[in-house]
Amino acid sequence: MSDRLPGFSTLAVHAGAQPDPTTGARATPIYQTTSFVFNDADHAASLFGLQAFGNIYTRIGNPTNAVLEERVAALEGGTAALAVASGHAAQVVILQQLLQPGDEFIAARKLYGGSINQFTHAFKSFGWNVVWADPDDISSFERAVTPRTKAIFIESIANPAGSITDIEAISTVARKAGVPLIVDNTLASPYLIRPIDHGADIVVHSLTKFLGGHGNSLGGIIVDAGTFDWSTGGKYPMLSEPRPEYHGIRLQETFGNFAFAIACRVLGLRDLGPALSPFNAFMILTGIETLPLRMQKHCDNAKAVAEFLAGHPAVASVSYAGLASDKYNQLARKYAPKGAGAVFTFSLKGGYDAGVNLVSKLQLFSHLANVGDTRSLVIHPASTTHSQLDDAAKVKSGAGPDVVRLSIGIEDKEDLIADLEQALSA
């Protein structure tokens, strides 16, 4: 029993999974069941009271989902994880543990448009007030801190332009403010960036993207870094105070450095209900086994495509942090040395009309609202993912009217470049 650390690819294949105790099945079985029998009345009571490890009901936990949870926790270097139905559901569950009505959280202005909408409208109706800050100006985070601030939320590689966030600088602000730093690591995946190594306290993913990787299954996950002390000052009563839902259990005291993941499960998932289907968990697990191979190919292809676009006469500009000339290149070298991801934007000299024309002429790229698929994808954010933002907010979030977003797949790069070339000249 040596205490050596296996590599990332080994964890991607093995972490959380072992042959099925009953059948010996080597692939993780799909435990497609709503509920699990108890051994006896005492066993049932122990499970409901959180005294024993085990399964009750798939809205609280499921053995297939548990393999996915442990695997992502291992890949991110966290203490525990909780899988839910989508990345959006993960964000609701996280903030439910941290904010009371009237509280605030600070969020980077450069985010997935769906998150901007969720924070601005849905969360506001819960009394969770978002305060925006500029990830290119760290002092804007410091200025946004108030006594009601309960968390800071950023994306490691930010949608849509693939800009790189200075996680360590913002984690310093969070530590000083005494609040956890939440990092959405969807566009990087732990293969490129492990935010916990840079000071994140909570990592969130849309599993739908690179982790699942095949554009076939929705899912979200919350990873607890085990780094935040929830007990100070009663600021996080879901974790530090006796919970009436469980006859007065204090979660931090009972579960230590994975208490946040437990809170998300037993107070969030249990009561809000966004459970992940075990079938989706199985599909995503299968995807994760090849994450290192796919992610490297995604990045290598993206760099080649970005270089091609940067040299094309019809292109006005390319925002890809992997290009040496890009304003985020230094941060990319620091945080994502293996590659700057595969989602980025470019703008056309012909503006909005040229963008629409390009999208209609492409033969291999699929025009749809997703990223992180094996297939290459294209979208015009201003009219789709970011369409609910006003014009100024569109520009601020990197989704101006002339901007086209690409998510580069794992096809042969020569074919992707040829497709773009014919569409740009058509």
Added chain:
Amino acid sequence: MNHDAYPDNYIRGILNSVKSIAMVGASPQNVRPSYFAFKYLAQRGYDMIPINPGHVGKDLLGKPFVASLSDIGRPIDMIDIFRNSSHIMPVVEEALTLDPLPKVIWMQLGARDDAAAAKAESVGIKVVMNRCPKIEYGRLSSEISWMGVNSRTLSSKRAPAPTQGMRLSLNRMSVGGGDTAASDRAAKNKTEQS
């Protein structure tokens, strides 16, 4: 011993070798962490002895409460202390008067007293601080994986489905040992600040 991060083999060795565990501060209230741990360890086959002077005459899951370590009246392998850091030293001092000495003194999650640990270690007693034996047993056996917890172990072997009273194998391959690096660092920083 570096008490910021324990190698898995250290914890594994303790949990594989001890048979009897006296739990100081065991509570009969079924929402207290000590009750959770007592019940779990008893179900996994450990010989559990609840120590709590306030409950002498009653029993905890069929085991009679004992007033103090000195009143146990038979050798014990491990003392598991469910008290705050400020109440650790007197318990350790009492433990050091036992004959034979216990092999292990374990302090629960959140409890740490480096001076008491040094005293115990100077007479050859193994010490664990700020950990829970239930969590560590569940982690090394991977039983805790049901809760989405990173067991930091791997195995390609088929394990039996756990049943009541069954001791589980803790001999899985460790991935790095101790806690994850980030949570270790956070715990260390907290210790240094306090």
